[in-house]
Amino acid sequence: MTALLSCRGLTRTFGGLVALDALDVEVAEGWVLGLIGPNGSGKTTFFNVLTGLFPASAGQIRFENAEITDLKPQGVYRIGIARTFQRSRLCLPLSVFDNLMVGNHRNLNHGLWFNLVRRQALRRQVEENVAAARELLTIFHAPLAARLFEPAGGIPMIDRRRVEVCRALISRPKLLLLDEPSAGMTHEETLQLMDDILRVQRKLGLTIILIEHEMSVIERITSHCMVLNYGRKIAEGTYAQVSRNLLVRQAYLGLE
Amino acid sequence: MKTTGAAALITAVVTAFMWLLLRAESQPSIAVLIALAVAAGVVAARSRSLARVRAGAPERVVQGFAFAAVVVLALLLRGDDFSLLLMTRVLIVILACLGLNVQFGYAGVVNFAGASFFGVGGYTAALLCTSTRLPHLLILLCGGAAAALVGTVLLLPVLRTRGHYAALITIAFALLFRTFLEVNDTLGGPQGLKLRELVVGPFHFNDAIELGAFEGSFYLRYLALALVVLTIFFGLVLRLERSWIGITLDAVRLDEIAAATFGLEIARWKITAFTLGNFIIGVAGALSAFMIGFIAPNNYAFAESLILVSILLLGGVGNPWGLALATAIVILLPEKLQVIQEYRFLLFAAMVILILLFRPAGLVPRPPRRLEPGG
CATH class of the missing domain: 1.10.287 (Helix Hairpins)
Structure with missing residues (x-):
């Protein structure tokens, strides 16, 4: 197995609290890894450390065989890791298109001269990106493509989630981190969104790490699972293996 | 059609x-x-x-x-000195507010020292036009460059703080700047400095205009120059908003964490916006100094910075057209309606409070971005 992402002894402390405790993680290309665990078990912290929002206290992270432990969020994004947030972090006053373009930052020309003077070239780049954004939105949910220039604050919650996933996808990352994409949505909406994500994953050959509380979702779409408790990995394997694990049942499913 | x-x-x-x-x-x-x-x-x-x-x-x-x-x-209004002076003042203040708009309206960098950077432009123009033989149009740009340069002093503290704290830093700078001008003898102290007449090519700006049957106030030339400069920067700022940079600046203002996760270099864009904004304010300050012909620390008091900020809030943060309207109101109203001249600060304060309460996006709220052709 060639690991796309591998973490060794990854640790993050907040004062006396150990949020991540010597975590070892291996993710191979093409996996959909479900990350589960009770509230406060360090799942989101893992994402935050991975994406450089919090520096790691110890341990190392390698991505495509390169050390990325100390990269800033900007650097992590540039090498092809994109994420969504648990609480929606779209720029609500901006249009859907603008939000998607924030996600496509690394592929756009941000030179002053290009943007202020070479307007024809800029216009071409805009047109290309409008087409690309429409295409991506259509894969997800065709009616959404028609609302490309509406403010993100004016579209329903499930569409905002879709836009957030698209914002992470539009730069064509290699690894996608989804932090509870189903939060605040109904069961049906969640299933719908997950189907969309799975379809895109197959189409683009993405690797995904997914934080999720809804076990049916985990069962349905993940190829592998990892269970955290108090910042430690207590089990990993397929969903079937993990859900049989006694430790997991005690810590997470609440069984004696 | x-x-x-x-x-x-x-x-x-x-x-x-x-x-x-x-x-x-x-x-x-x-x-x-x-x-x-x-x-x-x-x-x-x-x-x-x-x-x-x-x-x-x-x-x-x-x-x-x-x-x-x-x-x-x-x-x-060609013969009416006072009206032309007022109009030119409006154009110049719109220019200064455009700079503030780039900083605060787009990138979200607060600047309560607008009048100070306006002053840096003015003093630079005064020094350069009396002690060098630089062409005066170039001096206008030097005024902008000097303001941008002085602004770099504030970069470090402004980048390290947010919200109220960043605002306090710029307020402190505005107060220090005026005190500095008052005690500095090379800059004329409280008496200030005189400027030479603005000369661009064959045009001496302080001569009355006589072209055959056409006679006009000398202010027409200042107005024409201010209009041209404003048109250029107005176009540039609109282009800035309708570009990838515009989107980037908005994202930096709205959510730094999300922006950083998608590769936006927060500091770089704040510096860009702050510097560009100060440059524009500095050019406006230089232009204003040439027109008035005389500058003193009193012109650049903290209260003037507040006026600039309130124009922005009144007009609609992020909308150049809105701030053009608001500038016209704020400059012309007290000049024409003399009863309120003495109470103008009170009136502006009340106006800003009312706007924030009942129309928080300003008189002319910022329209959605139009990146498409023709927009």
């Missing part, structure tokens, strides 16, 4: 109104005119007719009409 016609009609009406207002002398007639304008504004806002015209007419057409309106107005 229909909206273009409507835009032309609106421009003509506004121009005629401005002419009446600027010519009017008696206080009751001015009060009536202003009441009419307020009523028209309320009706236009209620019926959303203005917004429809604005959304339908191409940007270039709207800009062309506005430009033409200023030219026509200036020619109608």
Whole structure:
């Protein structure tokens, strides 16, 4: 197995609290890894450390065989890791298109001269990106493509989630981190969104790490699972293996 | 086509109104005119007719009409020194507010030292025009460059703080700047400095204009120069907003964490916006100093910075057209309606509070970005 992402002894402390405790993680290309665990078990912290929002206290992270432990969020994004947030972090006053373009930052020309003077070239780049954004939105949910220039604050919650996933996808990352994409949505909406994500994953050959509380979702779409408790990995394997694990049942499913 | 016609009609009406207002002398007639304008504004806002015209007419057409309106107005008032001075002042303050708009409206970098950077531009112009033989147009740009350079002093503290704390730093700078001017003898101390006459090519700006039968105030030249400079920067700022950089600056303002996760270099864009904004404010300051011919620390008091910020809030943060309207109101109202001259700060304060309470996006809220062709 060639690991796309591998973490060794990854640790993050907040004062006396150990949020991540010597975590070892291996993710191979093409996996959909479900990350589960009770509230406060360090799942989101893992994402935050991975994406450089919090520096790691110890341990190392390698991505495509390169050390990325100390990269800033900007650097992590540039090498092809994109994420969504648990609480929606779209720029609500901006249009859907603008939000998607924030996600496509690394592929756009941000030179002053290009943007202020070479307007024809800029216009071409805009047109290309409008087409690309429409295409991506259509894969997800065709009616959404028609609302490309509406403010993100004016579209329903499930569409905002879709836009957030698209914002992470539009730069064509290699690894996608989804932090509870189903939060605040109904069961049906969640299933719908997950189907969309799975379809895109197959189409683009993405690797995904997914934080999720809804076990049916985990069962349905993940190829592998990892269970955290108090910042430690207590089990990993397929969903079937993990859900049989006694430790997991005690810590997470609440069984004696 | 229909909206273009409507835009032309609106421009003509506004121009005629401005002419009446600027010519009017008696206080009751001015009060009536202003009441009419307020009523028209309320009706236009209620019926959303203005917004429809604005959304339908191409940007270039709207800009062309506005430009033409200023030219026509200036020619109608050609002999009227005071009105031309007022108009030029409005243009210059719009320019300064454009700079503030790039900083605060787009990137979200607060700047309560607008008048100080305006002053840096003015003092730079005064020093350069008396002690060097640089062409005066170049001196205008030097004023901008100096303001941008002085602004770098504030970069480190402003980048390390947010919200109120960043605001406090700029306020401290504004107060320090004025004290510095007052005690600095090379800069004239409290007495200030005199500037030489502005000369661009064959034009000596302080000579009266006589072209055959056409006679006009010398302020026409200043107005023309201010209009050209403003047009250039207005276009640049609109282009900035309608570009990838515009999106990037908005993202930096709205959510730094999300922006950083998608590779946006927060510091780089804040520095870009702050520096560019100060440059524009500095050019405006240099232009203003040349026109007045004399500068002193009193012109650059903290209260003036507050006026600039309140224009931004009043007009609609992030909307150059809105701040143009707000500048016209804030500059012209106390000059024409003398009863409120003494209470103008009180009045502006009340206006800003009312706006923030009842129309928080400003008189002319910022429209959605139009990146598509023709926009």
